Amino acid sequence: xxxxxxxxIGMLAAVVNCCFGAIAAADTSFGVVGDGPYGKKAxxxxxxxxxxIEASNIxxxxxxxxxxxxxxxxxxxxLTSRVNAIDDIRRPTIFIPGDNDWxxxxxxxxxxxxxxxxxxxxxxLAYPNIGVSLGTPTMPLDSQAMTPGFEEFPEHQYWTKxxxxxxxxxxxxxxxxxxxxxxxxxxxxxxxxxxxxxxINWLNSSFANAKQSDSAAMVIAIHGNPFGMSKRRAKKYDIxxxxxxxxxxxxxxxxxxxxxxxxxxxxxxxxxxQPVKDSSGRTISTIYRLEGIGSPDIGWVEVTVATGSSDxxxxxxxxxxx
Numbered sequence: 001x002x003x004x005x006x007x008x009i010g011m012l013a014a015v016v017n018c019c020f021g022a023i024a025a026a027d028t029s030f031g032v033v034g035d036g037p038y039g040k041k042a043x044x045x046x047x048x049x050x051x052x053i054e055a056s057n058i059x060x061x062x063x064x065x066x067x068x069x070x071x072x073x074x075x076x077x078x079l080t081s082r083v084n085a086i087d088d089i090r091r092p093t094i095f096i097p098g099d100n101d102w103x104x105x106x107x108x109x110x111x112x113x114x115x116x117x118x119x120x121x122x123x124x125l126a127y128p129n130i131g132v133s134l135g136t137p138t139m140p141l142d143s144q145a146m147t148p149g150f151e152e153f154p155e156h157q158y159w160t161k162x163x164x165x166x167x168x169x170x171x172x173x174x175x176x177x178x179x180x181x182x183x184x185x186x187x188x189x190x191x192x193x194x195x196x197x198x199x200i201n202w203l204n205s206s207f208a209n210a211k212q213s214d215s216a217a218m219v220i221a222i223h224g225n226p227f228g229m230s231k232r233r234a235k236k237y238d239i240x241x242x243x244x245x246x247x248x249x250x251x252x253x254x255x256x257x258x259x260x261x262x263x264x265x266x267x268x269x270x271x272x273x274q275p276v277k278d279s280s281g282r283t284i285s286t287i288y289r290l291e292g293i294g295s296p297d298i299g300w301v302e303v304t305v306a307t308g309s310s311d312x313x314x315x316x317x318x319x320x321x322x
Contacts, residue, residue: 025308027216028161029057031091032301034064034098034223034265035294038072045298046085048320053300054090056318059161060139061091061300062168064265064292065098065223074105074113076121083125086134093135094166095126097155098223098265099173106181114183116191127154144202152194156202158209164217164305165210169199169245171222173266175229176241193239200248207252216307217259220249225266225291227275250276253287259312261288261303268294270301272315288313 031053037043053061067082068074079101086093102122105113126134131146133139144156157168177192203220210218226242234240253260253276262276271291276284290313293299299319306312 025306027164027305027307028059029302029304031056031058031061032064032221032263032290032292032303033061034096034292035066035268036298038069038295042295042298045320049298049300050085050089052318052320056302058091058302060133061089061093061135062166062221062263063093063095064221064263065096065172066100066265066294067098068100069295070100070104071107071109072100073109073111074102074118075111079118079122080125083122083134086126087136089135091135092133092137092139094133094139094141094157094159094168094221095155096168096221096223097122097126097170097172099177103172103174103177103179106183115177116187119191123154130154131157144198150198150201153198153202156199158202158206160213160215163213163215163307164219165206165213165215166219166221167203167206168221169203170195171199171224171226171242171245171264173224175233175237176224178237178239178241196239196241196244200244203245203248203252207248207256210258211256215256215258217261217305217312218253218256219261219263219303219305221263223265225264227289228267246276249287250278250284253284257286259286259288259307261290261305261313263290263292263303265292265294267291268297270294270297270317272313290315293317293319 037046063086086095102118103115105115105118131141131143133141142158143154144150145154155170159166226246270293273289274283275289276287278284292301302316304314
């Protein structure tokens with residue numbers, strides 16, 4: 001049974017704006033899921049989660065990563081079974097890798113794997129056909145892997161629905177894959193630099209495409225929470241884990257001059273707000289943030305885009321009851 005909520009008590013004002021604002025025709029409706037299932041109990045409820053998604057009217061689903069817990073084994077069998085479960089969902093499903101899915105696989109409880117080897121396997125499993133989504137039916141997508149010099153990044157994807165533009169970026173927790181661990185190598189560091197650089201490149205080109213096509217709104221989906229890192233922690237890295245991304249979002253949103261929604265997972269604390277500030281500390285009113293539902297909660301978020309409304313992004317949570 002699905003329990004439908006809008007927000008926690010602290011977000012009551014946003015509930016009113018979100019769900020009872022001016023009625024306008026929807027441009028599209030899609031789902032957001034991720035950060036689960038963690039553990040046997042959550043895995044047992046996964047069919048109920050999928051049934052709730054498939055019973056809805058959403059056009060497609062975005063999975064923001066972490067298909068397993070951080071200490072769950074990163075075996076071939078585990079990764080294969082979880083990707084197959086996503087692929088079986090009866091909606092076009094666009095998947096973004098999370099840190100639990102590869103970069104945290106160095107953990108002893110996760111099996112002590114080499115992260116880059118797990119990433120290679122994950123890409124083979126989750127992106128068997130470049131430029132095509134998972135799920136049923138599939139959906140065509142543009143992929144950065146089709147661009148010479150960026151073949152490494154099939155997970156960087158772009159697509160349009162009517163007048164709307166969507167982009168996925170491989171942005172992780174664990175300090176965007178920069179967090180140190182025993183046995184980390186130069187190759188791990190170089191991968192992070194390449195991926196962060198490529199993700200910003202793809203975001204910039206996606207904003208340019210959206211501007212050229214006069215998109216009415218832009219949706220950006222990543223895994224890692226870019227708002228949870230202190231400046232002190234960020235300073236220890238030569239390349240900043242999230243600063244370049246957020247700067248590109250600010251610049252791109254300003255140039256686009258249309259509503260922008262940034263979706264992420266990672267920290268498992270459902271939010272719908274506007275945390276992005278300009279250089280003077282003022283809220284940028286065109287940029288919204290949605291953090292999806294994550295373990296221990298089980299559920300997904302339904303997003304309706306209605307660019308003709310004063311509330312362009314309207315969200316509804318679907319928690320799966322015990």
